[in-house]
Amino acid sequence: GESVGLHLPTLSVQEGDNSIINCAYSNSASDYFIWYKQESGKGPQFIIDIRSNMDKRQGQRVTVLLNKTVKHLSLQIAATQPGDSAVYFCAENTNFNKFYFGSGTKLNVKP
Amino acid sequence: DVKVTQSSRYLVKRTGEKVFLECVQDMDHENMFWYRQDPGLGLRLIYFSYDVKMKEKGDIPEGYSVSREKKERFSLILESASTNQTSMYLCASTQSGRVPSYEQYFGPGTRLTVT
Numbered sequence A: 001g002e003s004v005g006l007h008l009p010t011l012s013v014q015e016g017d018n019s020i021i022n023c024a025y026s027n028s029a030s031d032y033f034i035w036y037k038q039e040s041g042k043g044p045q046f047i048i049d050i051r052s053n054m055d056k057r058q059g060q061r062v063t064v065l066l067n068k069t070v071k072h073l074s075l076q077i078a079a080t081q082p083g084d085s086a087v088y089f090c091a092e093n094t095n096f097n098k099f100y101f102g103s104g105t106k107l108n109v110k111p
Numbered sequence B: 001d002v003k004v005t006q007s008s009r010y011l012v013k014r015t016g017e018k019v020f021l022e023c024v025q026d027m028d029h030e031n032m033f034w035y036r037q038d039p040g041l042g043l044r045l046i047y048f049s050y051d052v053k054m055k056e057k058g059d060i061p062e063g064y065s066v067s068r069e070k071k072e073r074f075s076l077i078l079e080s081a082s083t084n085q086t087s088m089y090l091c092a093s094t095q096s097g098r099v100p101s102y103e104q105y106f107g108p109g110t111r112l113t114v115t
Helices: none
Strands: A010-014 A019-024 A032-038 A045-051 A056-058 A062-067 A072-077 A086-093 A099-101 A105-110 B004-006 B010-013 B019-025 B031-038 B042-049 B064-070 B073-078 B087-094 B110-114
Touching: A010 A019, A019 A086, A019 A105, A032 A062, A032 A072, A045 A056, A045 A062, A045 A072, A072 A086, A086 B042, A099 B042, B004 B087, B010 B019, B019 B031, B019 B087, B019 B110, B031 B064, B031 B073, B042 B064, B042 B073, B073 B087
Parallel strands: A010 A105, B010 B110
Antiparallel strands: A019 A072, A032 A045, A032 A086, A056 A062, A062 A072, A086 A099, A086 A105, B004 B019, B019 B073, B031 B042, B031 B087, B064 B073, B087 B110
16 A cells, blocks of 8 residues: 555556555545556556545446545556556545645556 | 646756756646655645646745746746755646546656756
């Protein structure tokens, strides 16, 4: 899962397995959340979002789960592929258009 | 295809130099943002702008200023660069409106090294 600090957590998975990346957010008033993927040398890329009136949202091979009770967000990637190797981080939004970002989790997919 | 571009991918400057980082978006977005990204710390908001000539401080504005003279362009200025400003700088933009699109589109980043 994600944490604030100098150490970037790493998740290693075998190609074809499912991946679960976790994020704890801080503000119970946050009403919108995004997961981003950032490949080496590139800017963050939107993956999937979810609003606080939902607890689950599915995309193509990805699912985001939101547990407001414990302020926890997770990203599930089905059938992980080598191209999924990247840093993933969540962002929470409280004020209009202002986001707070987690430090990220590095996903390493082993062939 | 939406696009946010940044003027440089890599930049090396000396302590005390004035540094300009430029960001241009072609999506006609009202809102633009500058972040810095440091290992293990995530993205931290430096400044943002809701409209031309408007700017608001983010969480870490010290040592930085910004300029938004045109809607598509948002510049980050380091008045006197210091070594602790060595970082990856990311620009982003979003649309405003009655039903705002919160998704932020990011540029590729500028890796700045101050020696």
